Amino acid sequence: RITGGIILFFIIFISTTAIPKVRRRFHNTFEYIHRYVGWTCLVILIIHVVFLQLDKFDSFNTKALFNIPVLILLAIVIIIFLPWICVRKVLVQYDQPSNDLTIITFPRALYPYGSTTRISLDGHEWHAFAIALTDSYADQHSILVAAVGDWTKDLAADYRSNKLPQHVWIRRIKGLGFMYSIHAYRKVLIVCTGSGIAPALPYIKDPLPTTHTHLLWIAKKHEQNYGEYVWKLVQKTHPHYTLHDTTVNGRPSPQLVENVFWRTSSEAVFVVSNEKFTIEVVNALWRKDIPCFGALFDS
Structure with a gap:
């Protein structure tokens, strides 16, 4: 009970610091708490299971060593440590x-x-x-x-x-990432702002044989700010791209995305942008029954 109470307290503590407003304001603190308190919970759980097994241990046999609590703990440890091993x-x-x-x-x-x-x-x-x-x-x-x-x-x-x-x-x-879901559609509009062009570049450089993609890239002075290689890569997709230079045309509204969506006869929209614009576009398009997806920022 004591171990369960301690771990539950730590989980509630981590969850509290993960509240979006708290997390954004104290992001670095949240990361430290999430990392080190999480490790502390794991250590407490390991100690608890070890002592629990020692109390029950009377003879050396496989059944005593590999019971359900031990196997569950072993699975947790493997899942947690696997990314670090790599x-x-x-x-x-x-x-x-x-x-x-x-x-x-x-x-x-x-x-x-x-x-x-x-x-x-x-x-x-x-x-x-x-x-x-x-x-x-x-x-x-x-x-x-x-x-x-x-x-x-x-x-x-x-x-x-x-x-x-x-x-x-x-x-x-x-x-x-969420962009992998593009494979589920035949015609997709990819909306990128600034360096959000990054997740779209693989689909531009080597287009999928099963999915046609149209790129709407919203940025400031595309060629000047993102380099000759990226610029030429985008140009190769002509006529399957639309550029919106914010220094010339200003900040776009979701209406621009909707217009390009209908013009290209797309089936879905994938948005790679900042949180504010992503939420704005996703909400506006879903209200009109247009499938629209964006990255999860609180992850």
């Missing part, structure tokens, strides 16, 4: 087409469309990014890092001052 330190390359965008290139290229990767510069603070580009000939993949938060702004500044490490930590196990 952590590797790899040599990377950096490029910065503009002050607001940094491109990081890693070894290995065999990852499915819609994959995400987690990276860390120090092995402690981890960040997830969509895999934007893959090169099977050079056996490498790249991510686009926009300078929008504290960590990403520091990364961009460190690149300019030549302070970035040559090796970074990555997790070999790659997850699948």
Whole structure:
């Protein structure tokens, strides 16, 4: 009962700090609490199960060692430690087409469309990014890092001052983002703002044979800010893309997305943008019975 009460208290504590308003305001604190309190719960559970088994242990046999509590604990430990077992330190390359965008290139290229990767510069603070580009000939993949938060702004500044490490930590196990659901449709409109173009690039570079995609890219001075390679890659999809330059046309409304949706006869819309615009577009289109999906930000 004591162990259960302690773990329950910690879970409630973690859940409280995960409330969106609290999490956004004290994001770094939340991450530390989530990480270290979570590990503490696991250690308490291990100690509890070990002592529980010692009390019942009277002779050495398989049944005594591998009962249900032990097997459940073993499964929990494996699930938690598996991603960490697959952590590797790899040599990377950096490029910065503009002050607001940094491109990081890693070894290995065999990852499915819609994959995400987690990276860390120090092995402690981890960040997830969509895999934007893959090169099977050079056996490498790249991510686009926009300078929008504290960590990403520091990364961009460190690149300019030549302070970035040559090796970074990555997790070999790659997850699948919401963009992977594009495979469920035959015609899809992908709406990207700024560096949100990253998850869409695999579908632009190597279009799916079963899904036709049209790109609506909303950004500021596309070619100037995102580099020649990304710009030429998008241009290759002509006429299956629409550009909206915010320096010329201003901030768009959901009506723009709806207009492009009907014009392209798409079946669904996938939005890769900031939280405010994503929610705005998704809600506006669903009210009109248009299937529209966006990333989950509180994840």
